[in-house]
Amino acid sequence: MLNLNSRLTRVAISIAKSLFTRDYTSICRAGYTPSTRNYCLQPSFQQNLLTNLYKGAMFEKHNFLSTTASNNAAESGSQEKETISVTFVDKDGEEHLIKVPIGMSMLEAAHENDIELEGACEGSLACSTCHVIVMDVEYYNKLEDPTDEENDMLDLAFGLSETSRLGCQVIAKPELDGVRLALPAATRNFAVDGYVPKPH
């Protein structure tokens, strides 16, 4: 009896193992046909390549963040409480109140606080994915007018509104304390609001 139980346990464990590990799928894949096996040789090369790319990306990203961090550190050394309150309202309407150091962009602030704001071009004014809507016109008016370059990108933003801005271009300053920013709920209506260039 005892024997049977322990045997069962072993069987179950080995099944669990094979189901949980990635090897399981690899074995299936490699065993599939001889022709696919050839292609399985590719990933190791490719992944090296990707790893390098990835490392490059991380390095840049890290640099970018740490520069900001040290700037903030220097500033907060001279002046205490150099932050403002910003509320992000996400796609589900949930509110996130965060503190943002003066001088930091809303894109960086969102990322540092795990708020889901895309930033495909990492703040280089080449996309519109960090689009935010300033919920109060009074606050919108406290911002400097968007440049032509920002407007060019806002042209392509989904769910564009009268008070839309790019998160990477909104920089925290004392007058913005208490600002509320909505993330456009664009999931379902991209075909309606989105820019679709007409075929010529």
Next chain:
Amino acid sequence: MLRTRIFHSRRWLCRSFSNILHSAPLRVCVVGSGPAGCYTAEKLLKAHQQAQVDIIDRLPTPFGLVRSGVAPDHPETKIVVNQFSRVAQHERCSFFGNVTLGSSISLSELRKLYDVVVLAYGAESDRNLGIPGENLKGVISAREFVWWYNGHPDGRNLDPDLKSTDTAVILGQGNVALDVARILLRPTAELATTDIANHALAALEESTIRVVYLVGRRGPAQAACTAKELREVLGIRNLDISIQESDLLLTPADEEELKSNRIHRRIFELLSKAATSRPRHADLNQRQLCFVFFRKPDSFQESKNSTGHVSGVRFEKTVLKGAGPGKQIAVGTGEFEEIKCGMVLKSIGYKSVPVDGLPFDHKKGIVPNDEGRVLSDTLDTAVLEEGLYVCGWLKRGPTGIVATNLYCAEETVSSILEDLEKGALISSTAASKPDSEERKLGSLRNKPREKLATWNELLTVTSEGTGYST
């Protein structure tokens, strides 16, 4: 006693199986590693903790058009590669390059191997004009030209002749047309510091092309480009811009269109400004860009000196006619004119290519789909191809920017999740689950299998494989 022990063991084992199967991986294959594929993988990995995503691509290099479509002088647009690399590095994601759907592996094979297959392989062919002379030498598609200067391995042998003419005509006024015009007209010293392919840079350095025509069927109020690209081409150093001021007269219908379209409004303003501001060094500039509106290509002329080679394009003048609210189409007037040139780049749109076993709407050039779910029949939205989805250009046609795919992928992924929750997805892997469970249960009783003989048991086993209980 023995019986009850076995019974208990079995129940315990069943429970264990359930638990294991409950967290069994959802195996997903994404075909194509461009923006649509990468965003789909990213959203899936985030939304489904058991999803294991394999991305395959026919090229050995990932990222699709971010690598071979985005212009070399737009490095900031390519920064998104950082994000896509993080996706490919994800522990539940693998990239397999050099695997071609349709030749390395068929769609039906792929569907047998994976619970979910998402096709995001874009549009790798071109729309045709279908007019005489389209096959003359010197008439090429802008897509091929873009592949050539971006180092796509299939564009390597294009070898466009840039040395036997001083004039190129680009058909179309979208962003691809503007990219191509910019590459032809921009000082090569500025291109040399980009990631442009070396063979292209060498050919452009020796290029004799000095005049480029950008020709559109409709007017400046309908141009299909975006402001950034237009601003850029208008700002090229030592370049004369030519726009007929008479083309800039707006009809009430144009004004109505502009009122409701911010992009077109801003494009029109940029073109108007460029038309009225005199070039600073008129006549001194060696290069010229001419915007030509209201012209529809009628035929390509063959050169008399060099047989089989293009020597010009014959255009029919057009006027705009209302075609529904806010939409005007170009219709021919019966009046013709010719532009002499030694090179023509057709930038009138990309086209997707179907693979065996894939429903395809040849009229629209896309896979018929309902929010990303592949439909078996273009006309009937009720019949779905189980476990098969589309995203990106293959799903909605070859338009939009990188970020358009973000929303496109969100839609496709939420369709997948909805189907999983509904238990609508009982595909290959799930379908093999009763078999393995039956064999295992049978082995406990010295039988080949213990059949699961009720609907309830069968559906429980198959749906648990999806990671959701029903």
